[in-house]
Amino acid sequence: QDNVTLTIATVNNGDMIRMQQMTAPFTEANPNIQLEWVTLEENILRERVTTDIATSGGQYDVLTIGTYEVPIWAAQDWLTPLDDLPESYNVDDLVPAVRAALSVNDTLYAAPFYAESAMVMYRTDLAEAAGVTIPDNPTWTDITAAAKAMTDKENEVYGICLRGKPGWGENMAFLTAMANSYGARWFDMEWAPQFDSPEWQATLTDYLTLMNEYGPPGASSNGFNENLSLFQQGKCGMWIDATVAASFVTDPEDSTVADSVGFAQFPNKEGVDNHGNWLWAWNLAIPASSQKQDAAKTFVAWATSQEYTNMVAEAEGWRAAPPGTRTSLYENPEYQAEAPFAAMTLESINAADTQKSSVQDIPYTGGQFVAIPEFQGIGTAVGQTFSAALAGQMSAEDALAAAQSSTAREMARAGYPK
Amino acid sequence: MGRITLEAVTKRFGDVEVIPPLNLDINDGEFVVFVGPSGCGKSTLLRLIAGLEDTSGGRILIDGKDATDTPPAKRGLAMVFQSYALYPHMSVRKNIAFPMRMAGVPQDEQDRRITAAAKALNLTDYLDRKPGQLSGGQRQRVAIGRAIVREPAAFLFDEPLSNLDAALRVGMRLEISELHNRLKTTMIYVTHDQVEAMTMADKIVVLRAGNIEQVGSPMELYRAPRNLFVAGFIGSPKMNLIDGAAAAEYGAHTIGIRPEHIAVSPDHGKWRGRVGVSEHLGSDTFFYVEDTGLADTITVRAGGNIDLHHGDTVWLTPDDAQMHRFDATGARVA
Amino acid sequence: MGRITLEAVTKRFGDVEVIPPLNLDINDGEFVVFVGPSGCGKSTLLRLIAGLEDTSGGRILIDGKDATDTPPAKRGLAMVFQSYALYPHMSVRKNIAFPMRMAGVPQDEQDRRITAAAKALNLTDYLDRKPGQLSGGQRQRVAIGRAIVREPAAFLFDEPLSNLDAALRVGMRLEISELHNRLKTTMIYVTHDQVEAMTMADKIVVLRAGNIEQVGSPMELYRAPRNLFVAGFIGSPKMNLIDGAAAAEYGAHTIGIRPEHIAVSPDHGKWRGRVGVSEHLGSDTFFYVEDTGLADTITVRAGGNIDLHHGDTVWLTPDDAQMHRFDATGARVA
Amino acid sequence: MARAVSTRTKVGYTIAAWIVALVIFFPILYTIITSLKTEQEAISGFNLIPSFTLSSFEAVQTQNNYWKPFTNSVILAVGSTILALIVAIPAAWAMAFSPTKHTKDILMWMLSTKMMPAVAVLVPIYLIFLRTGLMDTRIGLTVMLMLINLPIVVWMLYTYFREIPGEILEAARMDGATLKDEILYVLTPMAVPGIASTMLLNVILAWNEAFWTIQLTTTNAAPLSAFIASFSSPQGLFWAKLSAASVMAIAPILIMGWFSQKQLVRGLTFGAVK
Amino acid sequence: MATRQTASLARLMRAPAIILLLIWMIVPLGMTLYYSFLNYNLLNPASVSWAGWFNYQYFYTDPAFFDAIWNTLALVLGVLAITVIGGIAIALLIDKPIFGQGIVRILIISPFFVMPPVAALIWKNMIMHPSYGVFADIARAIGVQPVDWFAQYPLTSIIIIVAWQWLPFATLILLTALQSLDGEQMEAAEMDGAGAVSRFIHLTLPHMARAITVVVLIQTIFLLGIYAEILVTTNGGPGNASTNLTYLIYRAARLNFDIGGAAAGGIIAVILANIVAFFLMRAVGKNLD
Numbered sequence A: 001q002d003n004v005t006l007t008i009a010t011v012n013n014g015d016m017i018r019m020q021q022m023t024a025p026f027t028e029a030n031p032n033i034q035l036e037w038v039t040l041e042e043n044i045l046r047e048r049v050t051t052d053i054a055t056s057g058g059q060y061d062v063l064t065i066g067t068y069e070v071p072i073w074a075a076q077d078w079l080t081p082l083d084d085l086p087e088s089y090n091v092d093d094l095v096p097a098v099r100a101a102l103s104v105n106d107t108l109y110a111a112p113f114y115a116e117s118a119m120v121m122y123r124t125d126l127a128e129a130a131g132v133t134i135p136d137n138p139t140w141t142d143i144t145a146a147a148k149a150m151t152d153k154e155n156e157v158y159g160i161c162l163r164g165k166p167g168w169g170e171n172m173a174f175l176t177a178m179a180n181s182y183g184a185r186w187f188d189m190e191w192a193p194q195f196d197s198p199e200w201q202a203t204l205t206d207y208l209t210l211m212n213e214y215g216p217p218g219a220s221s222n223g224f225n226e227n228l229s230l231f232q233q234g235k236c237g238m239w240i241d242a243t244v245a246a247s248f249v250t251d252p253e254d255s256t257v258a259d260s261v262g263f264a265q266f267p268n269k270e271g272v273d274n275h276g277n278w279l280w281a282w283n284l285a286i287p288a289s290s291q292k293q294d295a296a297k298t299f300v301a302w303a304t305s306q307e308y309t310n311m312v313a314e315a316e317g318w319r320a321a322p323p324g325t326r327t328s329l330y331e332n333p334e335y336q337a338e339a340p341f342a343a344m345t346l347e348s349i350n351a352a353d354t355q356k357s358s359v360q361d362i363p364y365t366g367g368q369f370v371a372i373p374e375f376q377g378i379g380t381a382v383g384q385t386f387s388a389a390l391a392g393q394m395s396a397e398d399a400l401a402a403a404q405s406s407t408a409r410e411m412a413r414a415g416y417p418k
Numbered sequence B, C: 001m002g003r004i005t006l007e008a009v010t011k012r013f014g015d016v017e018v019i020p021p022l023n024l025d026i027n028d029g030e031f032v033v034f035v036g037p038s039g040c041g042k043s044t045l046l047r048l049i050a051g052l053e054d055t056s057g058g059r060i061l062i063d064g065k066d067a068t069d070t071p072p073a074k075r076g077l078a079m080v081f082q083s084y085a086l087y088p089h090m091s092v093r094k095n096i097a098f099p100m101r102m103a104g105v106p107q108d109e110q111d112r113r114i115t116a117a118a119k120a121l122n123l124t125d126y127l128d129r130k131p132g133q134l135s136g137g138q139r140q141r142v143a144i145g146r147a148i149v150r151e152p153a154a155f156l157f158d159e160p161l162s163n164l165d166a167a168l169r170v171g172m173r174l175e176i177s178e179l180h181n182r183l184k185t186t187m188i189y190v191t192h193d194q195v196e197a198m199t200m201a202d203k204i205v206v207l208r209a210g211n212i213e214q215v216g217s218p219m220e221l222y223r224a225p226r227n228l229f230v231a232g233f234i235g236s237p238k239m240n241l242i243d244g245a246a247a248a249e250y251g252a253h254t255i256g257i258r259p260e261h262i263a264v265s266p267d268h269g270k271w272r273g274r275v276g277v278s279e280h281l282g283s284d285t286f287f288y289v290e291d292t293g294l295a296d297t298i299t300v301r302a303g304g305n306i307d308l309h310h311g312d313t314v315w316l317t318p319d320d321a322q323m324h325r326f327d328a329t330g331a332r333v334a
Numbered sequence D: 001m002a003r004a005v006s007t008r009t010k011v012g013y014t015i016a017a018w019i020v021a022l023v024i025f026f027p028i029l030y031t032i033i034t035s036l037k038t039e040q041e042a043i044s045g046f047n048l049i050p051s052f053t054l055s056s057f058e059a060v061q062t063q064n065n066y067w068k069p070f071t072n073s074v075i076l077a078v079g080s081t082i083l084a085l086i087v088a089i090p091a092a093w094a095m096a097f098s099p100t101k102h103t104k105d106i107l108m109w110m111l112s113t114k115m116m117p118a119v120a121v122l123v124p125i126y127l128i129f130l131r132t133g134l135m136d137t138r139i140g141l142t143v144m145l146m147l148i149n150l151p152i153v154v155w156m157l158y159t160y161f162r163e164i165p166g167e168i169l170e171a172a173r174m175d176g177a178t179l180k181d182e183i184l185y186v187l188t189p190m191a192v193p194g195i196a197s198t199m200l201l202n203v204i205l206a207w208n209e210a211f212w213t214i215q216l217t218t219t220n221a222a223p224l225s226a227f228i229a230s231f232s233s234p235q236g237l238f239w240a241k242l243s244a245a246s247v248m249a250i251a252p253i254l255i256m257g258w259f260s261q262k263q264l265v266r267g268l269t270f271g272a273v274k
Numbered sequence E: 001m002a003t004r005q006t007a008s009l010a011r012l013m014r015a016p017a018i019i020l021l022l023i024w025m026i027v028p029l030g031m032t033l034y035y036s037f038l039n040y041n042l043l044n045p046a047s048v049s050w051a052g053w054f055n056y057q058y059f060y061t062d063p064a065f066f067d068a069i070w071n072t073l074a075l076v077l078g079v080l081a082i083t084v085i086g087g088i089a090i091a092l093l094i095d096k097p098i099f100g101q102g103i104v105r106i107l108i109i110s111p112f113f114v115m116p117p118v119a120a121l122i123w124k125n126m127i128m129h130p131s132y133g134v135f136a137d138i139a140r141a142i143g144v145q146p147v148d149w150f151a152q153y154p155l156t157s158i159i160i161i162v163a164w165q166w167l168p169f170a171t172l173i174l175l176t177a178l179q180s181l182d183g184e185q186m187e188a189a190e191m192d193g194a195g196a197v198s199r200f201i202h203l204t205l206p207h208m209a210r211a212i213t214v215v216v217l218i219q220t221i222f223l224l225g226i227y228a229e230i231l232v233t234t235n236g237g238p239g240n241a242s243t244n245l246t247y248l249i250y251r252a253a254r255l256n257f258d259i260g261g262a263a264a265g266g267i268i269a270v271i272l273a274n275i276v277a278f279f280l281m282r283a284v285g286k287n288l289d
């Protein structure tokens, strides 16, 4: 067999970087395959990779992409279908919700590396001290009450930390999920934006109230990282965010509050049966333009295999295993023992329905996003507007009106309804 | 070896004709000085000869061969610039060697010529310095050294001394004259300083607006300027030029009389005036005499010991034998 | 109004004493010239008087008042710099007005003085130009204009003409002399050009290494230089200085004789030599006579009509009455 | 104004200048300090004394081998600078010493090409790079950086050359120098301070270019700008690591800048002074 | 230097630079112009169609467009004001005799060597961060509520960051200009009775006019293209508060992958930049002779 060099584009998060360092068994098993890594920050990665794949550039053999891109790109025939993975890969072990999100017409187009939903993380000690309890299936009313009770600004303890930093994958991920749980939807069946709906109004108003009254200062620039850090330092009573955060906040090395974290499902509004439908996964996919399909497939299968998970667990402990992708992991008692959040994580992921994220009728798929190409732009623009509202630069009504008109404009330009 | 002939050479910059058709013969070994007021085209003419400018018309012959279209380096001429134009990053030695290096002269021959030139120009001790570490006069000598080693058919100098101070200028003037005496190479020298012109030239070419006003030896020009322009230009201090009745008396439209040809007396003479500024140079005194009714001031040169003061009345008597007469067009009346 | 007295003024730059204790009296209305070779401290002395440098010791009195610690603007002196130091972005008018504007002179008074100064200096037509559009001489006049309007107690000039070419220099020299005649204001003028010193000064101060070598009128210095340094410095061309036997004959260690005090003859005289370079200026001729056995070259000034050529043998006879004698220390022997 | 400056005044100026200098330098200083902290120290409030651990540097190095992008940065910055000089020196010579009516317009036009927003032409350029096989090659990127900075280089050189008296070049021509000799032996050495500072500036600009270098590279030609992009927003606030990576990215150029500061200052006249 | 031979040589020597830049300008610009008339979204490469002026109209009617123009102007002018005034002040200061001048200069010049994304990261995380930034630490130390810079003063924050990067450049150029000021002129003014302030206003400032124009010209060229600092810090927000024209185009091109729209924006930006350039060049061209 000829020697091949695979160029792999990855995002610079901890799991991906760990993978780079753990490829020795793979290269030993496949001496003819060399691996070249391109590690980039998420947004730059997305730009780079999109440009390349859209121009059939063929610069990469393996891409790290999110659940957002997979269906869109697959529809463009930019991705190689992964329908012929080896038996040992055990496709059926994949968590069903994740597998569904990565399939188009039941064909898998990307292999999940890790997956996450969203849930509530809270400080059991603070809750106790404040005399509130947070049920496993909280409602927003519960959350508001708990936030109020736990807030102690004097001591820099804020009841709730939520994303405020603008971006379709930042504040809009949270707000879309929150809106879903409020019964709102992005578009009606004619693709008309729905920011003028009472559901969205309730969502945004409540979000702003929570953040303004019980949130940390400067929340409009807090994203996942900032909130993580705040929580780890004990400044947040609750934090509603991606499930992966659970392993960080319970990690005694980095977190000052590791032993007093409780978990709960993503809240919902009373009477709305919807817990946000947040589902995200980082996946490995192979561009159709790659010249090295076979080698790439070999690598993708290896990197997302059970075997790899075990290897990580062996080297760094079970907590470090890439979560969310395989049912078998959650059935593993060792993992359950080391990861107190395992059950809640799996529950959250399984609860996420990306095919129908709103209780109303919708023409789109996607959980905390809308799986259309235009969403990145639209979501970010709306995110900016909402972030401005959070920063106090405009009112909730104005923000919604601005979001409504800019979204309508973009959708018209993109030629919707198609 | 250094005969240069200009045949109907003209030069235009855009629409402006700076040099109208001009003929000039420069003989081998001659020291020719171009003088004239600023902007009259001296530098342009020199640069045409050097080949640094294209002619707009006419021919330039060097030793009888048409060199009009020969590039500067091939004309066998060396030029010394007003700004010295030394290569500041090269040592004196390298500066002098540069033209030989370009011509591919063998190293030992280069060394020989550099040593000789340095000796002749008193530069031996400075050969390893950079131009920046030299005085103005030394720099000028390096520039000359660079020209000498090429053993050119002719040297071209464009106001080489005008950046030097008065004392140095006198010294360098002498050195260049001595050099010419020794080398006997044709030299063309541009200046607007008429003292330089007088003291150095075998032949002076007086230019005005690109036209040759007069060509001749310094003494010819001093003694018989062909027109008012030359008369006014040659000689220092300037010739006194007098119009009107006093001139008519001599049958001329204008008469000219040099300061050294006027006698001064406190009590008798031909013209009366009042002493303005006087300059005592020790050996000589120059009086600027006002209110004579002849011209604004009449300059008079007297010996060092005459004792007249500002405001004194004096009498002046011109030496009629040295009187120059010009007609209404400014041309000399024989 | 413009009496300046220096009492034991000294100046050190770091460890170097540039001016050793120095006393000097400048009378009101006098035109005093500081001359001396480069680096002798002329500029430093002038700048001490102006207040642009602090004294290291001694006192400076202006009109009898101690001004040693007065800032420059308050001393009532005006200075004209070698580089003109005009403000390049201001028109001539604004340049001249600047000191008055700073002093808060009312506008109409400013206009009056500008008009007067411009008229006196022939600048009326250029008042609205920028300095960049003026010739060197015009710029110098603007600088003087700027000084005049302040009606200062004294003018200080630091080599104001050294950036001008020879012809212009003569003109400006006269203008400054005329200005002094008209204003009768004290002027202190620094130059290293001894012709300027001779022609302009009421009193020359010859400096060497910060020391005053001689103070006196130009003719005093010309006729009786107090030492070899002054003898060599004053007079152009330089005095011929002769050591050895020829000097011993006159009972001196060194004798000095000026070029104009030597008679030339083709066939008889006291000293024999060979003509080197000769410079014909029309009115005069300078011969540089070599191989006399007395000094390297002896410079001789002769009339305009003498006909000697390079290499000719000549005989020279000094005018004994004009002979200067110096002892071994270089001091003049009475 | 050579009047003695009293030590008191000098001390006053010194204090003021040092305060200003330290304030301006502070962000960089603090980054260096942070890079020597542990992650916990890094986010635990203001602290100027780190624990001097090199662990962040080690972590950065294991995550992403520093030497390859470093080598690429050096090659790109130096290569594009040399290329630019090769093209710009003759052009600047021509403009300075044989100006035409349009010389100034041409210069201004050149500068105006720099005002084109890079993002607007990304897709065309990307396609061109793909089709010509220049994508992710050092040579392609070197040419790219050269083109981006060429206008500035031409302009700077032009201003330096204009200050060189034409007479010297004429003298060389009289001395028998060909055009090549003239540029090689006379003009270039004379313009050394100017050329040096042009080079320095160009190296800095090329080193710090962070759009094209990221968009047009993947692995082979990726320089330090891409290296930084792989640290800029990791999960969690790894400020010590981010600082370490930043320090590694800017240190070479910073040190070069410090050592060549005199040259840079001397040359940065842009014909603007005098 | 004016012989026909040198003139034709000169043409030859100019040619490579001009041709290269011409290609560099015309090819992408031509393609951009072409794209600007297409409905072309990178994510939908199959459905490319002719759009006529639609992209322009769309870009122009974008509510963010005028904000972006205003922000661009504010950014450029703000940075120019800070760097020129600050540069003059610092140049005056470090031109004075001080102890350790060399080190002071090195410190001051340093920000110029920092690549823009790194500069933005440093400022964002270490200096202006509302909880961990040094500014916040200072605010807390003096007992006031820390400012959330990027939320409350987004454009100002970016101006500060960019100005910090360009201050050294301005300082250096202004310093060289300052040092070339003729000492005799200053002395003349002193003799003329001008105090330090008058001398600064009447001599120093006019003398530096040329250097200032150069600073303005060069910086404007770079400042019009600022986007990395925005991308790293505020992403153009909140709202459009810190979106400049370049970033707006960036958004279209890189976030929406709207090639047609970005191209139209690019063409509009080129036209606007050239209008700015035209006036700038007029001013500078005059000042550079």
Ligand SMILES: Nc1ncnc2c1ncn2[C@@H]1O[C@H](COP(=O)(O)OP(=O)(O)OP(=O)(O)O)[C@@H](O)[C@H]1O
Binding pocket: B013, B018, B036, B037, B038, B039, B040, B041, B042, B043, B044, B045, B192, E002
């Ligand atoms: N390159 C040029 N383009 C246009 N006009 C020129 C050029 N060079 C010289 N001139 C004009 O030609 C005329 C003669 O110039 P030239 O330099 O020969 O005068 P000059 O006698 O050397 O003067 P100076 O004594 O001031 O050096 C002047 O009017 C000048 O303006």
Ligand SMILES: Nc1ncnc2c1ncn2[C@@H]1O[C@H](COP(=O)(O)OP(=O)(O)OP(=O)(O)O)[C@@H](O)[C@H]1O
Binding pocket: C013, C018, C036, C037, C038, C039, C040, C041, C042, C043, C044, C045, C192, D002
């Ligand atoms: N600021 C200074 N610091 C140190 N030494 C100085 C300074 N200014 C002048 N000097 C020294 O003082 C001496 C006198 O200088 P000054 O400028 O007064 O000479 P000068 O007679 O005016 O010379 P020139 O004719 O060349 O102008 C010189 O040796 C010079 O090197």
Ligand SMILES: [Mg+2]
Binding pocket: B042, B043, B044
């Ligand atoms: Mg000339």
Ligand SMILES: [Mg+2]
Binding pocket: C042, C043, C044
């Ligand atoms: Mg002096």
